Amino acid sequence: MPTPPLAIGFTLDPLDRVSEKRDDDAFVASLRDDPSTRFLLFANNVPLFKRTGGHDPLFDARETAPLGAPLQTVFLGLDADKRALFALDLDNAAKSQLEADAIEAVELRPIAMQGLVAPPLVSALGEARSMLDWHRRHRFCANCGQPTNAAGAGWRRICGHCGAQHFPRVDPVVIMLVSDGERCLLGRQPQFLPGMYSALAGFIEPGETFEHAVFREVLEESGIRCTDVRYFASQPWPFPSSLMIGCFARTTETEIVVDEKELEDARWFSRAEVAAMLDGTHEQGLSAPKPFAIAHHLLKAFATGEIA
Numbered sequence: 001m002p003t004p005p006l007a008i009g010f011t012l013d014p015l016d017r018v019s020e021k022r023d024d025d026a027f028v029a030s031l032r033d034d035p036s037t038r039f040l041l042f043a044n045n046v047p048l049f050k051r052t053g054g055h056d057p058l059f060d061a062r063e064t065a066p067l068g069a070p071l072q073t074v075f076l077g078l079d080a081d082k083r084a085l086f087a088l089d090l091d092n093a094a095k096s097q098l099e100a101d102a103i104e105a106v107e108l109r110p111i112a113m114q115g116l117v118a119p120p121l122v123s124a125l126g127e128a129r130s131m132l133d134w135h136r137r138h139r140f141c142a143n144c145g146q147p148t149n150a151a152g153a154g155w156r157r158i159c160g161h162c163g164a165q166h167f168p169r170v171d172p173v174v175i176m177l178v179s180d181g182e183r184c185l186l187g188r189q190p191q192f193l194p195g196m197y198s199a200l201a202g203f204i205e206p207g208e209t210f211e212h213a214v215f216r217e218v219l220e221e222s223g224i225r226c227t228d229v230r231y232f233a234s235q236p237w238p239f240p241s242s243l244m245i246g247c248f249a250r251t252t253e254t255e256i257v258v259d260e261k262e263l264e265d266a267r268w269f270s271r272a273e274v275a276a277m278l279d280g281t282h283e284q285g286l287s288a289p290k291p292f293a294i295a296h297h298l299l300k301a302f303a304t305g306e307i308a
């Protein structure tokens with residue numbers, strides 16, 4: 001199997017999460033007040049950056065002090081120099097106060113896709129975005145409907161009424177490249193950029209292994225039965241909190257029946273055609289996802305013959 005390429009976005013987690021210390025309130029508070037600590041700021045799920053010529057998302061305690069209490073605080077972990085990193089969710093009043101001080105808000109997706117921030121920081125921003133978004137959408141108990149409160153340095157919520165504990169969720173998604181040895185099966189969702197094709201994908205359902213999910217999703221979307229499901233690599237995808245599980249699979253079937261509820265088109269592509277799509281030289285102008293996405297690396301492994 002090919003080695004997962006480091007260029008996959010959101011996969012270079014730079015932090016020691018020290019998860020065993022999250023319930024040590026004194027430890028977390030001491031980090032919160034440490035002058036070396038840095039903060040990632042978000043408003044409405046959009047990260048904030050200093051206008052410093054580049055895109056610098058790291059703020060210090062002096063810069064965040066005038067903002068007042070954030071809507072949410074999550075302790076993300078310690079970097080290689082043992083500096084703590086926190087994520088803060090700001091309300092609009094705090095954000096507008098910052099904007100007056102030469103700050104800009106830029107969505108994480110273009111930041112990550114265009115490589116505007118170093119990959120390890122992109123991963124930390126992704127972790128922060130998923131966590132803050134989870135807090136925003138889980139303010140009430142799913143068990144009894146009463147308000148919940150953050151605990152464990154922001155890594156769980158507890159219901160003050162019924163005592164239920166709620167933990168951040170991750171939604172697993174399988175994304176798979178099916179080949180017959182010579183060609184691979186790619187599909188087009190209506191919302192893709194014109195001419196772009198990618199590997200088929202879908203959410204894993206309760207009770208499924210990822211192998212079962214690959215088989216079911218490929219059958220549903222294309223009418224193709226596949227076998228020999230093999231794991232390739234995974235990718236956290238913080239929109240809002242998926243884990244993409246990249247797989248390869250084989251088939252001997254060729255007749256595609258496109259599920260038109262999910263896909264605009266699905267068809268077979270030769271290695272040479274996939275290589276041209278990755279290079280941007282396809283004669284019909286068809287294209288493939290960029291290196292930032294795990295799909296690109298599945299396609300590349302097929303195009304280069306690393307995967308039969």
Ligand SMILES: [Zn+2]
Nearest residue numbers: 141144159162
């Ligand atoms: Zn409750």
